[in-house]
Amino acid sequence: MKEFIEYILQFGNLNQQQLDLISKKATERVLHKDEYFSEAGKIAQEVGFILEGIIRVCYYNNKGEEITKYFIDENNLVVDLESFDNDICSNAYVQAITDCKMLVFSKKDWKDLLDIIIPWEAIVNKIISRALRQKIERRSPLVSEDATTRYLMFLKIYPNVVNRIPLSYIASYLGITQSSLSRIRKNIH
Amino acid sequence: MKEFIEYILQFGNLNQQQLDLISKKATERVLHKDEYFSEAGKIAQEVGFILEGIIRVCYYNNKGEEITKYFIDENNLVVDLESFDNDICSNAYVQAITDCKMLVFSKKDWKDLLDIIIPWEAIVNKIISRALRQKIERRSPLVSEDATTRYLMFLKIYPNVVNRIPLSYIASYLGITQSSLSRIRKNIH
DNA sequence: AATGCTTTTTGTCATTTGACAAATGATTCT
């Protein structure tokens, strides 16, 4: 919980009473490897915060290949925004790729907090828009670089991820095959 | 101006007085082909809205290659958010690729409006976060598809752009060379 | 029409990556 409070306070100030209100609504939950936090075809009902572990967001393209859109690691929010905000079906799976310890807020509690704690909305907006910008910054350069550069960028962006998850996920994140990734790794070392 | 009002009202309601306040702060400006709306190394000082024309955002990667990050066409906001919001130097060029007719707000006016018109902030947040999400949705799939598919996606996303700008920009957007793009076009037709 | 200028297409060859199959390595379970 401490981690979450610290995280929040990076984006704005709240008094102890407000922080307590928020804390009270959070539930701790363990999500096991391969379990879904939210699924394609369903409406996202929760907001999460990763205390420990790694989650990925993935979907299936029109050829049926599984594509990993991005990874989310410790001390970050997890929510399928498009689906959560607009109550529409998601087209992505949000899946634990290691065992995860999380804080979870139900949609109702999350919305209540936004109504009750006025400055909370501004903070959430900051958090969300920073996260969105970060995603763009991270994904965009992947288009215009060769696979080796992409892999090196991945290592920089997610320094704590590479040894904790299957290479196949990294390959699908980079848009290359597992064997290509394997060859790239061989050439780097 | 009518276009801008319409655009705004998609995201929330404002009364006539509020709309007038906003209108009064907007300046119309023509940006000629190849001119910059904002530049790398400088701090973005304005928010724009494209009435007519096409703008692109580009940067130079570590090999010195020019990479087009995305295109912005009619009836969309133009602002280098990261730079504008945080008063930090941008690392991207925002450049007209056709002659453009725009509405422009100075940073001061833009911020004043946010203070004066309370519901305006929520609307701007919605606009920005929708734009950010759109960017991710558009760029992200480019990573995992082959070049032909990427070109077809480009055509879908920007149906009104392809015949109005040089192919070299499209190639750099797709992360391929001009000659590859040329060959792809040949195979499609 | 002729001239320059820029954009786009082609051609050739080298390199990267994909597809598929097989081999090796790691991990878990009994």
Place this chain on the structure above:
DNA sequence: AGAATCATTTGTCAAATGACAAAAAGCATT
């Protein structure tokens, strides 16, 4: 330890793309 399972690497060949140069096409100006 052995078997089963899954993850990773390697091998081979085909296809896609890049690099570079040259040709062709398009466009504006005269």
